[in-house]
Each structure stands twice: as structure tokens, then as C-alpha cells.
Amino acid sequence: MEFARKVGAAVINALSYLGSLAALGGRAAFAAFIGPFLGRPVRFQSAVEQAMEAGVRALPILSLITFFIGLILALQSAYELKRFGALNYVASAVAISMSRELGPLITAIVVIGRSGSAFAAEIGTMKVSEEIDALETMAIDPVHFLVTPKFIAMVLMLPCLTIWANSMGILGGSLFGVLQADFTWGRYIRASLEALFLRDVVTGLIKSFMFGVTITAVGCLEGLSTGGGAEQVGRSTTRAVVVSIFLVILVDLVFTTLFFFLGAH
């Protein structure tokens, strides 16, 4: 009985957390799409700055990581493909698993580490130093002021970063292809492109869009619900990272399942 009560409480907590995320996302969307018609223009400048920080400045580290991931994928699939003498399928194996799964996922993980945590820390620090309260007493909606630009930046930048990540992964795979599987650079790239259907890339991009929404909502919600004190900012930041990773994988599972059954027909 006690066990059932605890499970029930945990489920209710989880659902109410998801509800808060959706509410925050909804308020940000309202500020982005309806607000301008009510005379409250979106803070475009701030969105561009956020896009610079979350997107463009993530490129070097994201490139390096996805290049390695592509190379690893090639090595791992070659291990199995070699037994069937099908080493020339390395290109398509890498291209498909990058675009459908690992490109969006690795991008999301890198962005969680760089930006999701930064959102929680930034907003959490503002909460602790009463800056959020100051915004409210100045009749400035903190969601409109702080959260909406982050949402705009993230849902635009994550798909862009994902496309970049896919390309870097294929490039990483091609290194193996050229050195070990008798490909030339041109032939490897052509083989990759032939293996990919538009569907593979688009499903990955839809997922990355949803990841952007998830990461921003969690980072900002954790920041806004920070209690008093510097220690709480650290806790919010940690929670933002852990919860984001979990939810991104959950969203991934849901959408992959969805695409699997939709694709069957």
C-alpha cells in the first residue's frame, strides 16, 4: 500500500513537471506568435545573440565530436560488414545512422552541456539576485524578456546544427572509407548521398526541433524555479542537464516509434 502510494506520488510529480514545461513552452510561444500583434514585439536582438551563443559558438566542438562519432560508426559497422564482404556498405550505414539518430542526438547532448545548463545558471542567478522580481515589478514579463528569445534561437539553431553534425559524421566515416575500404572521397560522398532518402534527414530534423523545445523548456524552468542561495543555482544547473538528457532520449524514443509505424505504410 505504501509502495503504491509512493509510485502514485512520483507519477503525479512527473506529470505536473511535464505540465509546467508545457505551460512555459506555451507562454513562450504566445509571446513569440501572438505578442507582436498585442504591441509587444519579440526581442529579436536578444534572440540573435542567443543563436550566436547556442549555435555558432557550438560549431567547433560539435564538429570535432561528430567527426569522431562518424569515424567510430564506420569502424563498428565495418567490423560486422567485413564478415559478409560488404565493406562498401559502410558509407550507407554511417549516413543513415547519423542522419536518423546520432546526428540529432549528439547535437542535443552537446547543446544541453553548453546551453541548457547555461540557461538554468543564468536565469537561476537572476532569480537569486532578485533580478526576475525586478523585471516583474517593472511590468516586464520574464518569459517574454528572457525565455522567448531562447526558444526562438534554439528551435532555429538545433536543426541547423544537426545538418552540420550529419555532414561532419559522414566526413568522419569517409576517413575510414578512403583509408580502409577502397573508396575515393568522391565515391564515398556519392554513396552516402545515394543511401539517404529525404525522409531520413527530415525525421532527424523534426526530432532535433523537438529536442530544442525540450532543452530550452527544461533549462529555463529549472532556472525560474531556483530557490534562494548560490548553492541552489548549482543544483538547478545539474538538474537541468540530467532532466534534459533524460527527456531528450524519451522524446527521441516517442518520435522514433512514431516514425517507425508511420513509415510502415
Add this chain to the structure above:
Amino acid sequence: MISLRDVRVSYSGREILHGTTFDVQRGETLVILGGSGSGKSTLLRTLVGLEKPTSGEVWIAGKNFSAISGAERDAIRKKIGMSFQGGALFGSMTVGENVALPLREHTKLEASTIDIMVRLKLDQVGLSGYEQYMPSQLSGGMKKRAAVARALAMDPEILFFDEPSAGLDPIIAAGIDQLILDLKQAFRMTIIVVTHELASAFLIADRMVLINKGDVVAMGTAKEMQNSTHPRVRQFMDRVPEPAVAQELDYLQMLTEQQPR
């Protein structure tokens, strides 16, 4: 101008304010006095709408603050200015941008006009020439002054101060007191100050309210407070520490948390 009717506020089940009632007249400077944990900061946060009362009414400028739409609340908030204890300046903006923010968000003034207003407000608080500084480059007293400049940006009718002289040396604190007095004389603003600094309270207050453990203990002019015979007021005015546990039995009870026989 401001009127509280039996306001009760709770944090996660614990009641902080147990039915507070008082009025503030237009142009008056009211000082809310109280020790740490007395509920005076909660009272201030309730006045500016950051805490929702669990019951009772807060009337500001003729509107019941807890029963109006978001748009109406924003309209009132544009007429009030709040200076937070630590300044609460936005760390990512310069001092000038901090002061300009409410003007940029709520008015359609030209950028050049806003620049002039920012200089004007900074000059009022004695910080002219500091527009381009970041808040982190300012001292504690300067941060508070900059926060006052930001609170003044929209020419508010009511100005709230949370612990204006906390953590400042006596000279800087006296400067802040003088600033409040100047504002009071120059603009006839309604000013509400939360503090536990007696000297500054007697200097600036028209009337005072003493809060203790969530209740209004006494209210009156500086003179009335000085001559009050209420034990709590006397204790606060005469800076008498909490009496030590007097009875041995009580002490024993406190230690063992058991009913003494």
C-alpha cells in the same frame, strides 16, 4: 494611495503575515520597521504584487491588486518603482541600459530622448558619467543608487525601498537617506521604506509601522513611537536583546521537548 485590509500571506503552509491592516496617504513616507524574520520583507513583496495574499485585499491607486487582470496590474506597476536590497541590476547590461530598460519597454520615446532621461535620472542619484559602467564595476552604495535611478525611470508615483542602507557604511547610508529625503521634497512621492535601521527611520519617516512576527505591533509618527510604552516598541527602540530563558523549568522543557511535571 495604498491600503491593506486584513492581509494574510503564507509560504508553503506557514503563515508569515497574520492579518495586516494599514493605510498610506499620498505623498507620505512610511517606514516599515521590524527585526529579521518579522515578515517586513514579505509585506513589501506583497505590496508590489510579488507575493499573493492568501486572504485580504491590497489596494493600490484605487485598484484591488489581487483581483485585477494582468494588463491592469502592469498599468499599476508602471507607476511604481522598487529598489531592491541588493540593487538587482541586470548584470549583462550597463548601468545606462539598466535605467533605460523600462523606458525602452514601455514608452515609444526616441533613443536620443531616452539617453537624456537616463543621464537625468543618474544625475539625480549622483551617478552622472557612469552610464557605460557594468554593475559589477560599481561599489555597493553605487549599485543601490543606480537601482534607485532605475526605479525612478518611469517617474513613479510610489517608490518602494527594501533595506536601503543594509550593508553600507554609515556615510554612504546617510547619503541614501538624504537621497530619499530629496525625492520626497522634490517630487512629493509616496515612499515606503522597509528597514531595521532606527537612525535612518527617524530621519526619513512621516509615520512608522512596527512589525513583529507577522503582526503590526504599533503604528504612528516618529514622536509617537519614541514615546510609546508598548513593550515590543520599547524593546525595539531601546535595542534590548530577547530576554534569555528565564525559568529553569522552561529551559528544561525546551531541551527535552517534554511537558514538565
